[in-house]
Amino acid sequence: MKKTVLSLLNYIGCIGMALFVTFVIDGTIGMVLTYALVIALVASLVMTLAILHSVKVQPVLNAFAFSKGDKAVLDIRFINSGFLPVPVISVEIENSPHFQLEGSNEMKGSVTGKGANSLTFNLTAKHSGKAHIKIKGITVTDYLGIFSFKLKTDGIQTELTAAVYPDIPEVFVQTGLVTTASLLSGSEEEEEESDETSAVPTGLAGYDHREYTPGDPIKRINWKLSSKRDILMVRLDEKIKNSGRTLMLDLPAAEENEASLTVRDNVIEGALAVLNSMLAEGRESTLYYCKQGLWMSADIHLPQDVYALQEELSDFEPSENAPVIPPELLEKSNAVICFTSAMGGSSASAEYIIDRLPDTMIICSYASSLPVITENQWALTDGFELNRM
Incomplete structure (x- = not known):
């Protein structure tokens, strides 16, 4: 809004200069300049309004599932079906904290007549859960850079979602x-050993085994197997295993x-x-x-x-x-x-x-x-x- 007011004041200043030329220096040249400025403004507004109906928007996210640290790329593609070029088109997005945006959340570009262009936003997946990216607004500025018009987003998917996977830490939590x-x-781990046997064959009748970890009952250590493997091994009966x-x-x-x-x-x-x-x-x-x-x-x-x-x-x-x-x-x-x-x-x-x-x-x-x-x-x-x- 502030930029629009400033641009409009600059335009009014140009009109004022043209009128000054008309009444002080040369009436003919001044009138030509005044008419040219007015016609330019009208033509700019008419062509810009026509452009609003010829531009289509296609937001595309490179994936819909990410691991933490993965790069997400949001391409917002503009397709201009008209002959008039789009002078300045700007896009503003917002994203949930699941993503970290690299750079500004607003980008500007232009599109040639009968052409296409893309504005690309780069993000990094940071937190797990359902992440959101929303297109807050798309505006087209007229050829003189004075007025901006919102591009209608009816029928456009303005909010995209993606899944961010939590990590599975490769650590062993204390037992x-x-x-x-x-x-x-x-x-009943501290009670007497069960006579039930494991259904998983281990080479030792009746029991499955694994390495000893701190907190395991000492009485479940298989000393014979431990001496053979040179590492403490604990037997698991079905009561423990299940x-x-x-x-x-x-x-x-x-x-x-x-x-x-x-x-x-x-x-x-x-x-x-x-x-x-x-x-x-x-x-x-x-x-x-x-x-x-x-x-x-x-x-x-x-x-x-x-x-x-x-x-x-x-x-x-x-x-x-x-x-x-x-x-x-x-x-x-x-x-x-x-x-x-x-x-x-x-x-x-x-x-x-x-x-x-x-x-x-x-x-x-x-x-x-x-x-x-x-x-x-x-x-x-x-x-x-x-x-x-």
Whole structure:
């Protein structure tokens, strides 16, 4: 608007100079200049209005699914079906914090008669979830650069969405997490060994084995096999192998900004890391998560299940009206490991979970500044280490 006023004042100044020439220097030359300026303005407006009906817009995103760090390219293509060239066409976009825009959010260009051109915006996928890119407005400026007109976007997809995958950290989360959850849920790992046998053949009758990790019961170490392999090996009976753990994601609706999305990423990726760690320990698990207002569950038996869950969470958007706790968990008595993105000052969902499920282990992001709401609360660092609060 400010630029339009300035351009108009400059034009009026030119008219004033032409009138000055008319009355002071040479009337004929002055009148010619005055008429030329007026005709130029009228012609510019008429041709610009005609152009508005001959330009078509096609926004194109190079992909609709990205990993964090991937480059997204938004091409806004203009096709001019008329003979008149488009003098100046400008586009302004806005994007959700899931993407980081490189450069300005406004670009300008021109299109020749019967030609085409593109304006390209480059972005980088930064945070997981459902990302949005919106075309705020497209304007065409007349040939004299005085007036600007909005190009109608009816029938044009002005808002594009893309899925950004959360990372699956290649780290091993401390097994103290699982040990604590086991104590809460009355796990029988500390009891006598079971006589049940594994259905998976291992070369040793009756048991499957894996490497020892801190927190494993000493009595389950197979000393004979360990001496042969020169590394501590732990045997898994069916009771241990199939002793599943129940996890849930508490991702309450919040204003999406750099801080909230960083916390949410940390929590989601921490949960994926824990699921991988449990698989490495020979443990299966179930994760509950809310999507589009409905609670869903994912049974994790194999690494492929973690990848499938990663894809499910790639287009995640929080739901404001969804139940805080899955109804199934309210009917069960076993302990739950809850990963929450609740933050200091907005901890209502986490407090409600503790109120309804008091034995729940709460895992929050260290960056969330969530106050201590239960004795069994852990903070997840950027490096996915767990520290008890």
